[in-house]
Amino acid sequence: MKRLISVLSALLIAIVATPAAAQLRVDINAGISKPMPIAVPAFTTPALASTVAGDTAALGRQVAEVVSNDLASSGLFKPINPSAFTTTVAYADVLAPRFPNWRTVAAQALVTGFVQVNGDGSITVGCYLYDVFSEEILAREGFSTQPAFWRRAAHKCADAVYSRLTGESGYFDSRIVYVSETGSQTKRIKRLAIMDQDGANHRFLTNGQNLVLTPRFSPSQQTIAYMSFAQNRPRVYIYNIGTGRQTLVGNLPNMSFAPRFSPDGQSLVFSMAQGGNTDIYRMSVNGGTPQRLTSAPGIDTGPSYSPDGSKIVFESDRGGTQQLYVMNADGSDQRRISFGGGRYATPVWSPRGDLIAFTRMGGGGFRIGVMRTDGSGERLLTDSWGDEGPTWSPNGRVVMFFRSQRGGRADLWSVDLTGVNERRIPTPLDGSDPAWSPLLP
Amino acid sequence: MMNTALKAAMVAALVATAACSKKKEELPPPPPPAAPVETPYTPPAAPVTSTVVPGSVEDFIQQAGSDRVFFEFDSYQLDSASQATLTKQAGWLAQYSNVKVTIEGHADERGTREYNLALGERRANSVKNFLAGQGVAADRISVISYGKERPAVEGSDESAWAQNRRAVTVLVGAAAS
Numbered sequence: 238m239k240r241l242i243s244v245l246s247a248l249l250i251a252i253v254a255t256p257a258a259a260q261l262r263v264d265i266n267a268g269i270s271k272p273m274p275i276a277v278p279a280f281t282t283p284a285l286a287s288t289v290a291g292d293t294a295a296l297g298r299q300v301a302e303v304v305s306n307d308l309a310s311s312g313l314f315k316p317i318n319p320s321a322f323t324t325t326v327a328y329a330d331v332l333a334p335r336f337p338n339w340r341t342v343a344a345q346a347l348v349t350g351f352v353q354v355n356g357d358g359s360i361t362v363g364c365y366l367y368d369v370f371s372e373e374i375l376a377r378e379g380f381s382t383q384p385a386f387w388r389r390a391a392h393k394c395a396d397a398v399y400s401r402l403t404g405e406s407g408y409f410d411s412r413i414v415y416v417s418e419t420g421s422q423t424k425r426i427k428r429l430a431i432m433d434q435d436g437a438n439h440r441f442l443t444n445g446q447n448l449v450l451t452p453r454f455s456p457s458q459q460t461i462a463y464m465s466f467a468q469n470r471p472r473v474y475i476y477n478i479g480t481g482r483q484t485l486v487g488n489l490p491n492m493s494f495a496p497r498f499s500p501d502g503q504s505l506v507f508s509m510a511q512g513g514n515t516d517i518y519r520m521s522v523n524g525g526t527p528q529r530l531t532s533a534p535g536i537d538t539g540p541s542y543s544p545d546g547s548k549i550v551f552e553s554d555r556g557g558t559q560q561l562y563v564m565n566a567d568g569s570d571q572r573r574i575s576f577g578g579g580r581y582a583t584p585v586w587s588p589r590g591d592l593i594a595f596t597r598m599g600g601g602g603f604r605i606g607v608m609r610t611d612g613s614g615e616r617l618l619t620d621s622w623g624d625e626g627p628t629w630s631p632n633g634r635v636v637m638f639f640r641s642q643r644g645g646r647a648d649l650w651s652v653d654l655t656g657v658n659e660r661r662i663p664t665p666l667d668g669s670d671p672a673w674s675p676l677l678p
Numbered sequence: 679m680m681n682t683a684l685k686a687a688m689v690a691a692l693v694a695t696a697a698c699s700k701k702k703e704e705l706p707p708p709p710p711p712a713a714p715v716e717t718p719y720t721p722p723a724a725p726v727t728s729t730v731v732p733g734s735v736e737d738f739i740q741q742a743g744s745d746r747v748f749f750e751f752d753s754y755q756l757d758s759a760s761q762a763t764l765t766k767q768a769g770w771l772a773q774y775s776n777v778k779v780t781i782e783g784h785a786d787e788r789g790t791r792e793y794n795l796a797l798g799e800r801r802a803n804s805v806k807n808f809l810a811g812q813g814v815a816a817d818r819i820s821v822i823s824y825g826k827e828r829p830a831v832e833g834s835d836e837s838a839w840a841q842n843r844r845a846v847t848v849l850v851g852a853a854a855s
Contacts, residue, residue: 421832422829422832422833423828423829423830423831423832425827425828427827448824448827450791450795450825450827451791451792464795466824469822470822471795471822471823492795492799492822492823494792494795494796495792495795508792508795508796510795510796510799510800510823512803513754513799513800513802513803513804513807514800515796515799515800536793536796536797536800538792538793538795538796539790539792539793552792552793554793558752559790559793582789582790582792582793583790583791583792596790598788598789598790603790623787625790625791626790626791641787643834643835644832644833644834645787645832645834669791670791
C-alpha cells in the first residue's frame with residue numbers, strides 16, 4: 238500500500254527533546270479516577286488556504302476536535318471545554334504558548350498545532366505537546382497527507398500525545414471491520430462494513446445478499462478473512478479492500494469458519510467441521526492443502542495466534558464444556574488454561590502478547606474478560622446479558638466487542654483494561670463481530 | 679346502508695301506492711304480479727382447495743409428523759420423540775428414493791457464534807447419521823449449519839430458544855406445492 242502519511246518529525250524537531258526528570262505522565266493502569274485535564278485549542282494555520290476538504294482554518298478546528306475526542310475516548314484524558322479558554326492561539330503561539338493562560342484553566346497538558354497547504358496540494362499537520370507547569374515541550378510531530386485524509390493526520394497527532402503521556406503506543410489511527418446488521422431476528426441481513434476506529438468514514442463492503450460472519454484483518458490491513466454463506470456453502474473467503482474482490486480460500490469439502498491470519502499474514506488458521514467433529518487447520522492464504530492442527534473429538538474453534546506466531550490459543554469442548562487451550566503453532570503440546578466456572582469462548586491473543594481476551598458464559602450472562610496467557614490473573618471487564626467476540630486495540634489496552642440485547646439487537650462497545658471506561662461505538666445500523674486493525678502505516 | 683336505502687324506497691313506494699289507491703278506488707284491481715320466470719339452477723362455485731399429494735413436501739411433513747427435531751441446550755442427542763419423527767422421515771424417504779435431503783442444523787442464541795456453527799453442524803450430523811442408520815443412503819443426505827444465524831422464531835426466552843435448537847430436514851428435488 239502507498240504510504241499516505243509520512244512522519245516529518247525530523248523536519249519539525251529543531252532540538253532533541255529530552256524528557257524532563259519530573260515527567261508529566263498518565264498512569265494507564267489507574268483507570269479514569271482522575272483523567273488528566275488537557276487543552277486542545279483549534280489548530281492554527283500559517284496561511285489561510287483552501288483544500289478539497291475545506292480551508293486550513295476550518296481544518297485546524299476539526300483536527301483539534303478529532304484529537305480531543307480521541308483523547309477523551311481513552312478515558313485517560315479530560316479535554317477542557319474550549320469555551321473556558323482565556324486565550325486564542327495564533328500561529329506564533331504554536332511554538333511559544335502563553336503558559337500562564339493555560340494554567341488558569343487548570344490544563345496540565347497542552348496540544349497546539351497548525352495545518353498548512355504544501356506546494357503539491359498536500360497538507361501538513363503540525364502537532365505539539367507541552368507540559369503546562371514545567372513549560373516544557375514533550376512531543377512535536379508533523380504529518381503530511383492528502384487533504385481528504387486529514388482525519389488520519391489528526392488521529393496520528395492524538396496517538397503521539399497518548400504515546401508520550403502514557404508511555405504506550407497509540408491506537409487512534411486504526412480501523413474497524415465488523416458485521417453491520419439489520420432486519421428481524423429470523424431474517425437478519427448482514428453486511429461487512431469498515432470504518433475508522435471512531436466510527437468516521439463508514440462504508441459497506443458487501444451488499445447483504447449473502448450471510449457473512451467473523452471478519453478479521455490481515456496484518457497488512459489490506460485484506461480481510463471472513464466467512465460467507467455464498468452459494469449456501471459456508472466457507473472462508475478473503476476480501477481485498479483495495480479491489481473489492483472476494484476470493485474463496487482453498488477448496489475445502491466442508492464448512493470452514495472462524496478464520497484468523499498468522500502474524501506474517503501468509504497463512505490462516507480456521508475451523509473445519511466434518512461429520513459433527515470440528516478441528517483447527519492451518520492453510521496458506523493462497524490455498525493448498527490444509528494442515529490439521531487438532532484432532533480431539535469435539536469442537537475445536539476460535540484459533541488466534543500469539544503475536545510472535547509461536548503459539549495458538551483456541552477453545553475446545555473436549556473436556557465437556559467450552560474451555561480455552563493453548564498449543565504450539567504446529568499443534569503440539571495442547572494445554573487447557575481456563576478453569577473458572579461456566580464456559581469460555583472466542584479467545585484472542587493481545588498484540589502485546591501478555592493477555593488473552595475471551596467471552597465467558599455463565600450465570601445467565603455473557604461477559605468479556607482477560608487472563609494471562611497461562612490462564613492466571615483472570616479479570617472480567619464487562620457484565621451483561623450478551624457481550625461476545627472481543628478484539629484488541631493495536632496497543633493491547635482496549636478491547637472492543639459486541640453487546641447483544643434480548644430480542645436480537647446488537648451494537649459495538651469498547652472497554653479499557655481497567656473495565657471502567659466502557660463506551661458504545663457509533664454505527665449506522667446494528668453491529669457485531671468487530672475486528673480492530675493494526676495501527677495504519 | 680343498502681338496507682336502509684331499500685327500506686326507505688319501499689316505504690316511499692307504499693305511501694305512493696296508498697295515495698294512488700285512494701285516488702283510483704274505482705279502478706279495477708291491478709293485475710297480479712307476473713309469475714317468476716324460472717331460471718336454470720346454478721350451483722355456487724366450488725372452491726378448489728389444494729390437497730396433499732404423495733411425494734410432496736406437505737406429504738412428507740404429514741407422514742413424518744414434522745420436518746424438524748429439537749435439542750436440549752448445548753446438546754446434539756436425539757431424544758425418543760426425535761427418533762420417532764426421524765424414523766417416520768426415513769420411511770417416507772424410502773418410498774421416494776429420488777428425493778434428496780439437506781439437514782439444516784441450528785442453535786439458539788445462547789452460545790458464541792463460532793461454537794454455534796459447529797454445534798449446528800453436529801446436530802445436523804446427528805440427524806444424518808440416524809437417517810442413514812434407518813437405511814437412507816448417506817449420499818442422499820447433505821448437511822449445513824446456520825449456527826445461531828437463522829432462528830425459527832423471534833424472542834429471547836426459553837420457549838423461543840427451545841424452538842430454535844433444531845435440525846430441519848429440507849427436501850431437495852421434491853414437489854413443493
